[in-house]
Amino acid sequence: MPADLAVIGLGHHGLPLAQAAVAAGIPTLGYKTGPEGGSLTPAELRRMHSAGFRPTTNPAELGRVRTAVICAPTPRGADGGLDLSQVEAAARTLAARLRPHTTVILESPVHPGTTEEFLRPLLEAGSGLRAGRDFHLAYSPSRVDPGNRDFGPVNTPKVIGGLTPACTESAAAFYGRLTDKVVRARGPREAETVQLLETNYRHVNIALVNEMAVLCHDLGVDLWDVIRCAETKPFGFQAFRPGPGVGGHGIPQDLTGHSGRTLRMVELAQQVNNHMPQYVIQRAATLLNEHGKSARAARVLLLGVTYKPDLADQQGSPAHEIALRLMELGASVSYHDPHVPAWRVLGRPVPRADSLYEAAADADLTILLQQHRTYDLQGLSVKAQLLLDTRGATPTGAAHRL
The missing domain is CATH 3.40.50.720 (NAD(P)-binding Rossmann-like Domain)
Structure with a gap:
């Protein structure tokens, strides 16, 4: 045909x-x-x-x-x-x-x-x-x-x-x-700039809410409750949620080196979003210290290593940088993801947990990086010694949230 x-x-x-x-x-x-x-x-x-x-x-x-x-x-x-x-x-x-x-x-x-x-x-x-x-x-x-x-x-x-x-x-x-x-x-330029605006809109708004996550943690404010209330406003607000970093195929563009112009808001958003994996590591190390443990030799389980829930795509996933930084601190890192049967970081295979609940119970710290639908977060919060939820997906009070 x-x-x-x-x-x-x-x-x-x-x-x-x-x-x-x-x-x-x-x-x-x-x-x-x-x-x-x-x-x-x-x-x-x-x-x-x-x-x-x-x-x-x-x-x-x-x-x-x-x-x-x-x-x-x-x-x-x-x-x-x-x-x-x-x-x-x-x-x-x-x-x-x-x-x-x-x-x-x-x-x-x-x-x-x-x-x-x-x-x-x-x-x-x-x-x-x-x-x-x-x-x-x-x-x-x-x-x-x-x-x-x-x-x-x-x-x-x-x-x-x-x-x-x-x-x-x-x-x-x-x-x-x-x-x-x-x-x-x-014309073509207007259509191309639509793509530029749509991609940058996502990154800038994620950066704003990521900054709010850091601020609210320092102030002792429940950001997730703030977002829940704010999104009831029927005009002038669209809810975005923080996370351990920004993945996906849409690359933010500040036009540096292309037109000689810089979109300063986009440049700043990239800096904020690129810092989030390091912030997750800081929160993880602090949690371990508060419970009498060091990141060195700690057993850390990462849950969900894809950039989006319920998909196998790992493009730009912050899980890679988080795993690498944990390894550099001397932690023993394993992972679980129903969509990723094998995972490597810088060419090194990362052990995959076969039994999710047993692995969470055995780990000194479990970090939820992606909330796949198959995860029973209430059950995980009971089994895990320590659970850091970077997606705000666990029931209130069931885990330490980003």
Whole structure:
């Protein structure tokens, strides 16, 4: 069966798009750009294959589709900026096969201006075609929230910004097959900046509540009760909750080194959020000392090492840094996570607890880093010698909260 769509990049952004496309009845090719991994289960992948998804390693097939969406990862590079090397490789591969009237859409997280200043020249030089005249070019920020049971591709609006009005309409026609609502931006730069704002909004607000967690602990105030009360306000407030750090695939961008401008609020938010693993270590060491124990040689059990509950994805999870810092203090670290059968920190395997309750009873300190649904937190609070809850998920008074 010929494919209508090629998804280039089968990671966190690409696989969910391909899944949504085949669910909408669109025959879809999947083309890898590098060593990628998504959050879909083997069962979900099998259903995709049976519904019309076909992975390929043959770049020639990219020239046979009507729409190509580049979802290549853009991790943080050595200079702190976004690494566009996989986007570049995807663009060069596509450009050599690009046919007239194809719609090309970029979904990878990028700085404003990337579609026009970086992607467009690559596609035009490699194809001999002109964007906006011979083929359509647009940007759409990816809005993937793995594990969210309330919002998926159908009821999450898609923002589209095309190089020309015709580019916007062509991209909108494609996304209109996947979602109930398409929002048209003025152009690619506006659409790219939507992604910038949405990602930074999350990080800044998490940083605020993380700072509040530290302050409230020092003041002896129950932050979790403060949040419970504050979120009853029907306007001007959205509840965020603190944690041991910020994981996930959305990298905060302060534009340093890109445009010569710095978003100071984002820069400060990164500093606050990056400090949270160390704050967890400080709280852990203090708890142990208060109970007559030292972090050195203490048995510490980490519960939940993924960045999000009920998923296996470990991208950016603060658990790695927390485990490393505990090891540097001389603690004996083990972990339990129903979604992670084996875990390594800096190449070293971390022992996995087979029996959760026995491990919690044996550990000098248990730290809840992620609240998977399978955890009986009331039962754990009874079994554990000491329990530090970094997510505020345990019943009030059942554990020491962040």
